[in-house]
Amino acid sequence: MIMLKELVGNTIDVNEEGFMTDFTQWNTQIGEALATENEISMTPKHWEVITYIQTEYKNNVPLSIRKIGKSGVVDIKEFYTLFPNAPLKTATKIAGIPKPVSCI
Amino acid sequence: MKHKKNILILGAGTAGTIMANQLVKEVDPHSWHITIADATDTHYYQPGFLFLPFGIYDEEDVKKPIRSFLPDEVKFVQEKASEIKSEEQQVLFESGKNIHYDILIIATGSTIDSSEIEGMNGPEWRKSIFDFYTFEGAKALREKLATWGGGKLVVHITEMPIKCPVAPLEFSFLADDFFGKKGMRDKVDITYVTPLSGAFTKPRATQKLEYLLKEKNINIVSDFAIESVDNENKSIKDYSGKEVPFDLLVTVPTNKGSQVIEKSGLGDELNFVPTDKGTLQSKVSPNIFVLGDATNIPTSKAGSVTHFQAEILFENVLRFIRKEELLPEFDGHANCFIETGKGKALLIDFNYDHEPVEGTFPIAGIGPLRLLKESRMNHWGKLAFRWVYWNMLLKARPIPFVKARMSLAGKNF
Numbered sequence: 437m438i439m440l441k442e443l444v445g446n447t448i449d450v451n452e453e454g455f456m457t458d459f460t461q462w463n464t465q466i467g468e469a470l471a472t473e474n475e476i477s478m479t480p481k482h483w484e485v486i487t488y489i490q491t492e493y494k495n496n497v498p499l500s501i502r503k504i505g506k507s508g509v510v511d512i513k514e515f516y517t518l519f520p521n522a523p524l525k526t527a528t529k530i531a532g533i534p535k536p537v538s539c540i
Numbered sequence: 541m542k543h544k545k546n547i548l549i550l551g552a553g554t555a556g557t558i559m560a561n562q563l564v565k566e567v568d569p570h571s572w573h574i575t576i577a578d579a580t581d582t583h584y585y586q587p588g589f590l591f592l593p594f595g596i597y598d599e600e601d602v603k604k605p606i607r608s609f610l611p612d613e614v615k616f617v618q619e620k621a622s623e624i625k626s627e628e629q630q631v632l633f634e635s636g637k638n639i640h641y642d643i644l645i646i647a648t649g650s651t652i653d654s655s656e657i658e659g660m661n662g663p664e665w666r667k668s669i670f671d672f673y674t675f676e677g678a679k680a681l682r683e684k685l686a687t688w689g690g691g692k693l694v695v696h697i698t699e700m701p702i703k704c705p706v707a708p709l710e711f712s713f714l715a716d717d718f719f720g721k722k723g724m725r726d727k728v729d730i731t732y733v734t735p736l737s738g739a740f741t742k743p744r745a746t747q748k749l750e751y752l753l754k755e756k757n758i759n760i761v762s763d764f765a766i767e768s769v770d771n772e773n774k775s776i777k778d779y780s781g782k783e784v785p786f787d788l789l790v791t792v793p794t795n796k797g798s799q800v801i802e803k804s805g806l807g808d809e810l811n812f813v814p815t816d817k818g819t820l821q822s823k824v825s826p827n828i829f830v831l832g833d834a835t836n837i838p839t840s841k842a843g844s845v846t847h848f849q850a851e852i853l854f855e856n857v858l859r860f861i862r863k864e865e866l867l868p869e870f871d872g873h874a875n876c877f878i879e880t881g882k883g884k885a886l887l888i889d890f891n892y893d894h895e896p897v898e899g900t901f902p903i904a905g906i907g908p909l910r911l912l913k914e915s916r917m918n919h920w921g922k923l924a925f926r927w928v929y930w931n932m933l934l935k936a937r938p939i940p941f942v943k944a945r946m947s948l949a950g951k952n953f
């Protein structure tokens with residue numbers, strides 16, 4: 437099910453879990469607002485990770501925590517410090533891409 | 541004499557064996573050799589590893605000679621491959637032997653690697669830390685469970701993907717039943733620890749089935765990304781600082797593709813081979829195909845999935861031989877029984893696009909199996925699967941009513 441959501445003056449499509457379903461609707465302002473909703477205050481390092489995730493997504497590379505740990509952008513420990521609890525879920529949500537399907 | 545071409549199948553587990561049996565029926569024996577290689581001579585029925593620790597199955601139930609499932613026309617080579625040289629179309633073996641191929645089918649499966657997590661294979665490995673994803677692990681665990689006096693049992697998944705992703709949950713359900721029957725359930729505290737956000741990998745199933753954990757008094761810790769195992773204090777720790785103590789840890793270590801994939805530089809970061817999710821052709825080279833757990837495609841790694849894939853791959857190999865276009869027919873269809881203990885089981889059915897659905901299987905509106913609902917019939921289905929596996933599935937005999945592509949009839953969305 438897809439729902440409409442109002443965010444910083446934009447309307448975005450999200451699924452039941454709050455993941456955006458149309459990446460073309462994403463912009464940094466929306467990313468910032470999604471981060472705030474998830475209690476993250478963005479720093480340049482956070483953005484570096486988000487940019488990496490979006491690039492991989494655009495290239496159709498499946499994402500996993502392990503993959504991000506080996507990206508050279510952050511190691512797994514830092515990834516958890518930046519996005520506590522469920523970092524991949526939170527980071528992909530902020531990045532405006534679907535939840536990774538590594539979970540099957 | 542005319543020079544024959546060679547189809548080489550690497551790995552004679554579920555995937556390789558099905559493929560050998562299928563190809564032999566259709567491929568012209570005057571133009572093609574079919575060769576299959578495996579490091580061992582034993583075929584393990586891995587779904588049985590779930591039942592072995594509880595004494596439901598014995599060792600003889602889960603192992604048989606590889607050779608007895610292969611057609612006579614297929615050449616079996618018992619050797620361990622050390623490198624695939626895709627440019628030269630050759631596979632090198634540890635013995636120094638090498639085999640040339642015209643078509644290679646990679647079916648090397650996946651195995652656990654407990655060295656991925658600090659402390660996992662430390663001093664407590666096979667003392668209070670066990671796996672049940674290997675024959676040896678399941679056997680060792682059976683001995684442990686037979687005499688264990690109780691305490692904190694932690695059932696744990698290290699990271700996804702793992703083969704048969706529901707097996708650890710089934711293990712928890714069977715443990716509840718096992719200790720109940722022994723009259724010591726009150727002495728055992730069961731906790732299920734997962735890197736996912738819920739007990740099942742699919743949100744729809746989690747929402748429908750989380751009641752089972754409550755009913756069976758199984759605690760759940762989710763979103764747990766393990767960093768290390770503390771052997772001294774007997775606990776597992778995650779990257780965010782969470783800690784779960786155990787007396788007995790039953791873990792599913794990181795699942796990885798075969799080492800030969802890594803050595804050949806053909807895999808992703810977990811040694812799974814990048815594969816086209818519709819045609820099952822590898823992205824490495826057009827004459828290399830991949831089947832079963834060895835692929836990186838986004839569906840469950842399971843015997844049932846392998847069986848569905850095999851039908852599609854078989855067609856595509858024939859098309860490749862005839863120089864026809866391949867069909868992107870594989871839809872990610874997975875179908876698994878989930879043992880829930882006490883003589884009952886669930887059945888789930890899903891594919892790339894559809895989450896587990898409710899309804900009936902395999903015949904629309906009739907069943908006899910019910911999807912996403914516990915029943916005794918489903919449990920008999922699960923046990924019957926062993927017979928089907930040894931007698932029909934491996935030999936690529938058609939299983940009545942069960943189709944490679946997921947049927948949407950008789951199912952509720």
Ligand SMILES: Cc1cc2nc3c(=O)[nH]c(=O)nc-3n(C[C@H](O)[C@H](O)[C@H](O)COP(=O)(O)OP(=O)(O)OC[C@H]3O[C@@H](n4cnc5c(N)ncnc54)[C@H](O)[C@@H]3O)c2cc1C
Pocket residue numbers: 550551552553554555556577578579580585586587588589590619620621622647648649650672673674703704707798799800831832833834841842843844845846876877
């Ligand atoms: C505990 C457990 C429970 C399960 N339950 C179910 C279930 O209920 N239903 C279900 O559908 N599936 C289940 N599965 C999953 C199922 O067993 C696998 O998905 C299936 O066996 C995959 O087949 P495969 O041929 O890809 O790999 P495998 O059957 O593992 O075969 C791989 C073969 O390759 C060989 N090999 C590897 N490397 C080399 C090399 N370098 N040289 C030569 N040979 C090599 C190995 O020796 C092995 O024989 C379960 C698995 C486990 C562990």
